[in-house]
Amino acid sequence: MSSSNLQSAYDVSPKDRKLAFKSMLSYAKPHRRTFMLVFFCTFFAIAADLLQPYLVKIAIDDKMLTGAHGIENVIKIGLCYLLLAALSFVFSYIQANLLQKVGQSIVGQLRKDLFKHIARQSMSFFDRNSIGSLVTNESSDTETINQFFTQVLLSLVRDGLSIILVVCFMFSLDAKLAMYCLLLFPVIFLIAIAFRKLLRSAYQRARGELSKLIGFLAENLAGMSLIQSFHQEEEQTKRFTDQNKRFLKENLREVRTSILFNRSFDILGNLSVAFVVWIGGMAVLDKALEFGVLYAFINYIRQFFQPINQITQQWNTLQSTLVSMDRLWRIFRSEPDVQDPEPEEAVHKSIDEIKGKVDFNRIRFAYLDNEDVLHDLDLHIRPGEFIGIVGTTGAGKSSLVNLLARFYDVKRGSVTIDGVDIREMPQETLHRIVGLVQQEPFLYSGTIMDNVRLFQEHISAEQVIWACKSVGAHHMIKRLKHDYDTRLSERGSGLSAGERQLISFARILVFEPKILILDEATAHLDSHTERLIQRALQVVAEGRTTLVIAHRLSTIQEADRIIVMQAGKVAEQGNHGELLEQGGIYADLIQHSRQVSV
CATH class of the missing domain: 3.40.50.300 (P-loop containing nucleotide triphosphate hydrolases)
Structure with a gap:
């Protein structure tokens, strides 16, 4: 597939993307209370983290470490610092566990609904969609949705809250220095806009090549007997290598783009720290700013760029989520060509009535x-x-x-x-x-008993044995080590x-x-x-x-x-x-x- 065709295969209208995103978010609705609890845990964990530099600032500027009660104050500050660290750990632990539980519940329900939806499609659907592509939808794409809820959403909440609270702390310390720092926001915005289209294109191309690679692998594993009988191992290995090289090329392009994007923020963060040290240091020397405030500001400016960097590092996961979401949405909106009649118009016949x-x-x-x-x-x-x-x-x-x-x-x-x-x-x-x-004939992984009655427990073992005797399969089955309980592998x-x-x-x-x-x-x-x-x-x-x-x-x-x-x-x-x-x-x-x- 050419790059233009590959690109068009993933192009989705803004309206469809909005519907797809709304559909995916609907899986989070049953977990609203848990998400609210995650939000509060995240808030308290961040607050405990951000209070630590402020505590040191108080100790420095109020000269709590000198005088007759210096040792006593050191112990008190140390205990407070330890308590804040412990609270941050506890709330972060609870938040991470809750979010993972929610994410796994969402992806479990999504996979169930996707399998059910695929299973009710008409045969024409499978004529249009390769097995390898559907396997990718059921496994990889749903897992990417899980990563959205457990990584991207967490980053947006946690790191978004961090930025807001950091800005609040900076303004409480020194409004003028905080305003200088806010001048960075337009630069951050421009970098994000510049990279957005480039990143999305790179992720889409890599995703498309991965899907083709999985499809090729699934087809070859299914037809391995044919490949070996015609001595096609070398030819198919060559084709797989070519396909793998194309995926490697697109994957490396994705990695290079992502690294360039993230490192741009690293450089910007380091330049910002240098700027704050220079401006703040001059103010400290001029007695216009206390040293404790500068210390806290340096910590906050680092913590200001850390969540921004974390959010940007989730950009690739977000892009993969959007691509996976588009792919899943195309499956979910596919209606079977063969439809059941309306309930009021349906003709119901019992088996006994049929001639x-x-x-x-x-x-x-x-x-x-x-x-x-x-x-x-x-x-x-x-x-x-x-x-x-x-x-x-x-x-x-x-x-x-x-x-x-x-x-x-x-x-x-x-x-x-x-x-x-x-x-x-x-x-x-x-x-x-x-x-x-x-x-x-298709046989499932399971016992012979299960394969005859197709896992329908209401069909008795006696019925299965009678059927096998009637068609002449009983003696063959009894020769097996575990007769009807013999487990069969795939097919x-x-x-x-x-x-x-x-x-x-x-x-x-x-x-x-x-x-x-x-x-x-x-x-x-x-x-x-x-x-x-x-x-x-x-x-x-x-x-x-x-x-x-x-x-x-x-x-x-x-x-x-x-x-x-x-x-x-x-x-x-x-x-x-x-x-x-x-x-x-x-x-x-x-x-x-x-x-x-x-």
């Missing part, structure tokens, strides 16, 4: 505008019918079942179950009716493809959908495992309307009806024998598969 009649009524569908995948397709499936769907790549087979599962909505026409348009059903109801077994590594499919078939029996979709579920299985899966398929298909997208034509030769698709339309349909007699597309596919097997 399983499916109709595709002259549907048109496109993933992209003006690029239709299905063209006025008309198909009607009887309750309990076993349908095989075949065709070459790009014929529209998967699109057909994606519409039935309502991962996408048709552009024209309708898909109905028992005469009811699926757009009129709540998605929760539809997904109880329609079950899906994919080519690569079920350690199990063969056939064993993972058997577990996914057991899920179907446990959840009992009325309509079953198998999306090329036997595409990558050997012939022996395929026979096991076919026997399991006969079990799970019994009493259900079943649609099987077949890569291996042997899987659907016993189907009640075979649908042959070509260019987004139904080209042929009939049973195996009828289609062979027609001598059309299906017969050619059969002939080709026989030649390949020979």
Whole structure:
């Protein structure tokens, strides 16, 4: 991505940024009382700190350390100084703990809401957003929001209060010298304005490169078996190195800009101390200013620039927060393309009411505008019918079942179950009716028991065991060390493809959908495992309307009806024998598969 494209990817209108900021701040509302307590703790901690130089000033100017009671006064002042230091420590400790608790609570709720929001998005959302980018949103961006509340907000409150109180103390000591110090404010303001745009650009570019780096890493880890099988390790390492270098370059640019910004304030602070020493020293020599006041002023001018420096050091975190906030806001404002009907218009059907009649009524569908995948397709499936769907790549087979599962909505026409348009059903109801077994069944990190019942505790162990016995998975599971309590790693590594499919078939029996979709579920299985899966398929298909997208034509030769698709339309349909007699597309596919097997 070019720098201009990268920049435009993060450009957000002021109105949207205001809405995004308001949305993020809404997470702090439930913690208003805690924030108020943090404010008071911060105030008392700062006040205790700032009283310490004033205490020394009193001791110097009132000549408390000389005379008959000098030792006694030293002890008293020392005890007071120690008490102030202790109070500052206690209040700072309480404030830090409260703020961390609030920050972690906020980010925990934010991550929960973000995951919930992403989980309800339509499949088109995941077509537009890479997994690596969404992982960055869920982990890194939410953590940056946490840093805003625990670091940036703390700095604004603590250091802002420090500046105000320091100015008040300086004016109480000597108004004229304090006015000289206030001349620094325009200089500080001008430096901040000069660096603002430069800093934001640097943070945005570095953030964008980090997101691309994480996305590249996630894709490569997911496809590591493919990389190794084609000996692409060196090529992918080279690409990763190039990506990493781009991130390093932008990150170093960010660091250089930040250092230049912060060091400008360091230089300004040192020049200010020198200015106060010169002006104040001349006043002390002229007897116009007491030495204790000058001592306190030097301490306060240092403490004046320290919070300013602290605030500027949080500038990079603030910039990262704004970028993360923009990214999260774009996710939160994304509405699913597939929407539930209004509650008063929704059609609710119980599983027992469903017969399983499916109709595709002259549907048109496109993933992209003006690029239709299905063209006025008309198909009607009887309750309990076993349908095989075949065709070459790009014929529209998967699109057909994606519409039935309502991962996408048709552009024209309708898909109905028992005469009811699926757009009129709540998605929760539809997904109880329609079950899906994919080519690569997904297994979670957890036990086999959890994976069959998908962590639904109300489904008993007896139901799970019965389902596994029915599909032929029980003996395989019992051979494992901890049988049903055997923990699987991500995606079920350690199990063969056939064993993972058997577990996914057991899920179907446990959840009992009325309509079953198998999306090329036997595409990558050997012939022996395929026979096991076919026997399991006969079990799970019994009493259900079943649609099987077949890569291996042997899987659907016993189907009640075979649908042959070509260019987004139904080209042929009939049973195996009828289609062979027609001598059309299906017969050619059969002939080709026989030649390949020979």
